[in-house]
Structure formats: C-alpha cells, structure tokens
Amino acid sequence: MSRRAVVQSIGHSVPERVLTNKEIESIVDTTDEWIVQRTGIRERRICSESETASTLAARASAEALERAGASPEEVQLVICGTVTGDMNFPSTACLVQNKIGAKSAGAFDVGAACAGFIHAAAIGSAFIESGQFDNALVIGVDVLTKFADWTDRSTCVLFGDGAGAVYLKGESNSDRGLIGTVLMADGAGAQHIDLEFGGSRYPASDPRSENVRRHVYMAGREVYRFAVNAMGDACCRVLAKAGLSTEHVDLFVPHQANLRIIESAAERLNLPPAKVFLNVQKYGNTSAGSIPLGLYEAEAEGRLKKGMTVLTVGFGAGLVWGANVIRW
Numbered sequence: 001m002s003r004r005a006v007v008q009s010i011g012h013s014v015p016e017r018v019l020t021n022k023e024i025e026s027i028v029d030t031t032d033e034w035i036v037q038r039t040g041i042r043e044r045r046i047c048s049e050s051e052t053a054s055t056l057a058a059r060a061s062a063e064a065l066e067r068a069g070a071s072p073e074e075v076q077l078v079i080c081g082t083v084t085g086d087m088n089f090p091s092t093a094c095l096v097q098n099k100i101g102a103k104s105a106g107a108f109d110v111g112a113a114c115a116g117f118i119h120a121a122a123i124g125s126a127f128i129e130s131g132q133f134d135n136a137l138v139i140g141v142d143v144l145t146k147f148a149d150w151t152d153r154s155t156c157v158l159f160g161d162g163a164g165a166v167y168l169k170g171e172s173n174s175d176r177g178l179i180g181t182v183l184m185a186d187g188a189g190a191q192h193i194d195l196e197f198g199g200s201r202y203p204a205s206d207p208r209s210e211n212v213r214r215h216v217y218m219a220g221r222e223v224y225r226f227a228v229n230a231m232g233d234a235c236c237r238v239l240a241k242a243g244l245s246t247e248h249v250d251l252f253v254p255h256q257a258n259l260r261i262i263e264s265a266a267e268r269l270n271l272p273p274a275k276v277f278l279n280v281q282k283y284g285n286t287s288a289g290s291i292p293l294g295l296y297e298a299e300a301e302g303r304l305k306k307g308m309t310v311l312t313v314g315f316g317a318g319l320v321w322g323a324n325v326i327r328w
Contacts, residue, residue: 004177005125005136005168007328008070011063012296013056014045014162014283019145021157030153040259044160044284046145052086054095056163056289057141061100064137064165072101075167077136079124080109081116081288083317084142088198096139105137113193114255114316116140116288118183118324121166125178128170139165142287147195149215158257159216160284164292176307180242180325182234189226189319192219227261230321232268234313238323244309246270251304253294255314256280265313277303287316304328 020043021032035041047056057080065072080093093107112119117140124136141163148156171177195216196202202209231254239245246269254262259280266276277298286293291312298304308328315321 003129003131003170003172004174005128006171006174006177007326008167008169009064009068010164010166010292010296010299011060011065011067012162012164012293013059013063014293015047015051015056017046017048018043019046024157027150028153028156030157035157039158040280041157041284042281044145045162047143047161051143053082053084053092053141053143053163054086054099056143056161057082057092057096057139057165058099060141060163060165060292061096061137061139064167065100068167070167073104075102075105075135075137076133077124077127078102078105078107078139079120079136080107080139080141081112081120082109082141083111083113083116083287084144084147085109092141093139102137112288112316112320113318114257114285114287114290115314115320115322116142116316117164117291118312118314118322121178121324122181122183122322124168125181128168135167135169137165137167139163140288140290140292142289144216144285144287147216152215154220155216155218158285160286162283162286162289162293164289164296166292166295176327178324178326180238180244181322182238182241183320183322184234185318185320187318189222190317192222192226192319193217193317224258224261226319227257227315228264230315231261231265231313234321234323235265235269235311238325239311242325244325248309249275249311250308251275251277251298251310253277253291253298253310253312256283256290256294257285290314
C-alpha cells in the first residue's frame with residue numbers, strides 16, 4: 001500500500017474576547033435577529049491588539065505537537081494557510097517556526113483565503129506521500145477582524161479570529177490519511193472579495209494609495225451565488241475522485257461562512273444534519289482557521305474518531321475553492 005500522510009493530532013487557538021451580536025448592535029446599524037437569520041452567527045472571537053496570526057497559529061501548533069507526543073525539533077515542514085499574516089513578509093509560517101522552536105523545519109505560507117487549510121493540507125500531504133518529508137505541521141489561521149470595516153453591517157458581522165493546526169506524519173500500509181483532493185480557481189472573480197491596500201499595486205508608502213480601500217471588501221450577492229454552487233460541486237468532484245459516494249461520509253466539516261450556504265451544500269449531497277458539523281454560531285467566518293477549528297471541536301465532542309471518513313470543503317477570495325477527503 002502506498003505511503004499516506006496521516007493526521008496524528010490536532011490543536012486549536014481562539015482569542016478570549018467574545019463579541020456578541022448584541023454588542024455589534026451598538027457599533028453598527030443591525031440587530032441580532034437580522035444577523036442570525038442571514039448568517040446563523042451569534043458571536044465571534046476577536047483578537048486583542050497584541051494578538052496576531054502567528055500568536056494564534058503558534059498556540060494551535062504547540063497543542064497539536066503536545067497531543068502527538070512530538071517535539072518541535074522533529075518537525076520537518078511548517079505550512080501556514082493565511083491571508084492575514086503578521087506582515088507582508090516574512091511569512092507567518094517562519095514566525096511560527098521560530099515561536100515553537102521547530103529549528104529543523106522549512107516554512108512557507110499558502111494564500112488561499114478561506115480555502116487556505118484545504119490547500120495547505122493538500123500540499124503537506126503531497127510532500128509526505130512523495131517521500132520528500134516525513135512529517136508536516138499544517139496550519140489554518142486568519143484574523144480578519146483586524147481588517148474589517150466596522151461601519152459596514154454587511155461584512156463586519158461575519159468575521160471572527162481563530163486557528164487550527166494538524167500534525168501529519170507519513171505512514172505505510174495505512175488506509176488513513178488524506179485520500180482525495182480537488183483544488184480549483186476562477187481569477188475572473190477576484191474583484192468580488194479583496195483587500196486592496198498594502199500590496200504592490202497600492203503600497204502603503206505611495207501617497208496615491210491614500211484613498212484606496214483599507215478593509216476587506218466582499219460583494220455579498222455574487223459571493224453567495226458562487227459559494228452555493230462551488231461547495232456542492234467541489235464535494236461531488238472530490239468524492240468521485242476518491243471513488244466514494246456520500247454514503248461513505250461519516251462527517252461533513254465545511255468552511256463555516258454562512259449557515260444557509262452550508263445547509264444548501266448538505267442538501268445537495270443528501271447529508272442528514274447528524275453528519276454536518278456546525279460551529280458558525282460561535283465563531284463566525286474565521287477564514288483559513290474555520291475548517292481546522294471545526295475538525296478540532298468535532299473530535300473533542302466525539303463526533304470525529306479514528307478511522308472515520310471526513311469531507312471538508314472551503315471557498316474564498318481568488319476566487320478559489322476546493323475539498324479534501326480525509327480518513328481520520
């Protein structure tokens with residue numbers, strides 16, 4: 001049997017600060033009822049001024065290594081899915097590598113927005129399966145609240161901060177591991193979700209950038225229509241690629257962006273509520289942190305156990321979308 005990248009453990013980190021819908025009512029013209037009806041979100045976690053993407057990612061990584069009984073020195077590769085890194089450069093993965101003491105590891109970031117963990121896990125697994133590395137720490141983290149426009153009720157209510165990390169290790173003669181992946185993109189939709197300020201197009205040092213948008217922009221209707229189709233499409237593709245059907249799925253852990261989008265994807269897949277994991281009500285959209293946070297909590301609740309087949313899917317700025325099938 002071929003070599004597989006098997007999940008050894010998982011860790012997570014969320015800020016202590018909880019921001020409820022009731023509190024948002026005092027910040028922007030909205031109501032708890034309006035937010036819940038349209039998104040399913042009731043509260044989210046918010047980073048403090050001193051907390052960053054690398055802060056959360058390092059905590060999640062340290063927990064994953066501790067639970068695996070692995071030392072930081074053993075880690076060979078650190079891959080971090082994020083679009084809200086501490087800085088434009090160096091990579092957040094390098095900052096995490098230093099913080100956790102993974103002195104022998106290579107490190108790099110993957111910028112696939114809300115599908116960041118999907119992409120990072122696929123890359124880490126491919127490296128391990130090829131024999132280039134024996135293990136990898138794969139992280140999904142974002143701190144979108146630091147880039148939210150708190151005067152725009154259509155977007156600021158959506159975001160929360162969080163991180164999750166899995167420790168992957170190569171194993172032979174195992175039926176566990178990442179068993180199917182699809183990754184897709186449509187750059188023509190880049191205009192629908194973006195953060196213009198701070199890149200090489202509108203650098204912070206250029207006076208011409210003063211009037212450029214400095215917050216996350218999202219064309220809600222266009223993104224919603226895209227997401228409803230993309231989620232179901234990616235899931236069907238990855239299951240077919242893995243030679244599986246929805247009957248083989250023990251648990252569905254989608255990107256937690258919007259309850260209605262998740263319900264639409266589950267309906268298309270004919271998955272009952274008992275097989276769909278939800279925590280969007282507690283954390284909102286944590287972008288690349290969303291799926292690993294879901295996996296962590298599903299395992300903690302006993303809904304995800306060793307040997308189970310879990311289907312994950314994400315979509316985000318790019319536009320990008322993708323799905324993984326993992327035998328846990």
